[in-house]
Amino acid sequence: MKTLKIYALIALLLMFFQTAMAQATEKVEMADIMHQNGKIYVVVGVLVIIFLGIVGYLISIDRKLFKLEKELKTKD
Amino acid sequence: MRPLVNVAPIEMKKNWWKILAVALVLYAIIGGFLINVPALPILHETIRNLYYHVTMWFAMIIILLVSLICSIMYLATSNVKYDHIATEAASVGLFLGLLGIATGMLWAQFTWGSWWVNDAKLNGAAISVLIYLAYFVLRGSLEDVEKRARVSAVYNIFAYVMMLVFIMVLPRMTDSLHPGNGGNPGFSNYDLDNNMRKVFYPAILGWTLLGVWIMNIRVRLRKLQMENLEN
Numbered sequence: 001m002k003t004l005k006i007y008a009l010i011a012l013l014l015m016f017f018q019t020a021m022a023q024a025t026e027k028v029e030m031a032d033i034m035h036q037n038g039k040i041y042v043v044v045g046v047l048v049i050i051f052l053g054i055v056g057y058l059i060s061i062d063r064k065l066f067k068l069e070k071e072l073k074t075k076d
Numbered sequence: 077m078r079p080l081v082n083v084a085p086i087e088m089k090k091n092w093w094k095i096l097a098v099a100l101v102l103y104a105i106i107g108g109f110l111i112n113v114p115a116l117p118i119l120h121e122t123i124r125n126l127y128y129h130v131t132m133w134f135a136m137i138i139i140l141l142v143s144l145i146c147s148i149m150y151l152a153t154s155n156v157k158y159d160h161i162a163t164e165a166a167s168v169g170l171f172l173g174l175l176g177i178a179t180g181m182l183w184a185q186f187t188w189g190s191w192w193v194n195d196a197k198l199n200g201a202a203i204s205v206l207i208y209l210a211y212f213v214l215r216g217s218l219e220d221v222e223k224r225a226r227v228s229a230v231y232n233i234f235a236y237v238m239m240l241v242f243i244m245v246l247p248r249m250t251d252s253l254h255p256g257n258g259g260n261p262g263f264s265n266y267d268l269d270n271n272m273r274k275v276f277y278p279a280i281l282g283w284t285l286l287g288v289w290i291m292n293i294r295v296r297l298r299k300l301q302m303e304n305l306e307n
Contacts, residue, residue, distance in 0.1 A: 028115040044109045051105060055098050058289065062094075065296050072303060 094289050100282025104131070107275045114270070118187055126272065127279045129179040135283035136172035137240075139165050139291065140208075144236040147229035157299075159225035162232060163215065164294040168287045170208045177201055188253060197254035200242035207235050207242075 034040040108127040116123060143165035150158035180198070181191045192198060214231055218224035247257035 028117050029120055030115050031121045040109060044106055047105050047109075048102065051101065058293070061293055062289075065293060065300070068300055069296065072300070 093285055097282055097285030097289055100278050101286055104128070104275055104279035104282055108279070111271050111275060113272060122183055122186055123272075125179060125183045127275050129176060129183060131276065131279040132172050132179065132283050133176045133243075134280045135287050136169050136176060138280075138284045139172065139287045140169040140236055140239065142288075142291075143169060144232055147232040150225055150229045154222070156221065156225060159229070160295045160298050161291070162229065164291045164298065166208055166211055166232065166235075167294065168291045170205065170212075171290075172283070172287055173201070173205045173208065177205065193253055195247075195254060196250050196252045197243065197247035197257050200246055203242050204239040207238055211235055 031040065034043070104127050108124050113121070113123050143162045146158040146162035146165065149155070150162060180201070184193065184198075185191050211228060211231055215224055215228045218227060247254060
């Protein structure tokens with residue numbers, strides 16, 4: 001009788017284990033739709049354009065400095 | 077055909093690292109959004125912020141280390157060029173820190189539900205930014221060039237150590253909501269062993285080199301201004 005009770009308890013606990021497993025395999029929402037319909041490339045494109053714009057600004061400052069440094073060197 | 081732009085000759089030997097910086101950050105932007113990432117609850121796609129928020133903090137620590145080394149070199153040699161680099165490295169480091177806090181706040185709002193929490197890591201980061209702001213206040217208060225360089229170099233040493241304590245040491249010793257501190261697993265524990273590493277490490281190098289480029293421009297500008305004053 002005691003062993004039957006223990007088996008019953010284990011069977012009951014395993015049932016809960018079943019539902020806990022269901023939790024782990026739940027799908028996490030990601031931006032798959034954007035990947036599928038190609039809109040993700042708009043996001044990437046916008047960021048690349050902004051970044052290259054800022055880099056272009058950096059390059060122009062760098063060039064101006066280079067010219068100024070050259071001028072000062074040739075003055076001496 | 078007349079050239080549209082007056083192109084100054086670019087020496088590749090001296091400037092290759094700038095191109096590398098741009099390439100690496102571009103890779104972080106493009107790869108950061110297109111390469112697959114683990115699908116984790118609560119985070120969802122925001123895990124991609126790892127390539128920007130975290131990498132910029134790493135870049136900040138590296139650049140502030142440059143500033144520290146130059147401060148120590150100034151104290152050892154009294155050569156003012158080290159003071160120029162130390163100041164501008166601290167400036168770029170501060171800028172990266174502010175960006176890190178801004179990106180972190182945005183991330184927090186969408187994952188923790190709040191722009192700011194009363195948390196060891198966040199408060200530590202804010203204090204570190206204040207410490208480096210104080211570095212510039214200190215510099216502004218001293219007029220004599222040598223004295224300013226010397227005093228701020230000594231302050232810089234304390235500033236760096238305190239920054240490390242506030243953002244690396246203390247948060248790990250207490251309860252924290254932030255990943256990697258207060259008993260939470262850092263991202264490296266369960267995500268960084270796959271695709272994410274491919275973008276993460278190059279991104280750190282990219283942001284660091286970009287920061288060095290900005291620092292380089294500011295140092296050159298400083299030198300020109302100093303020479304202009306002398307003439």
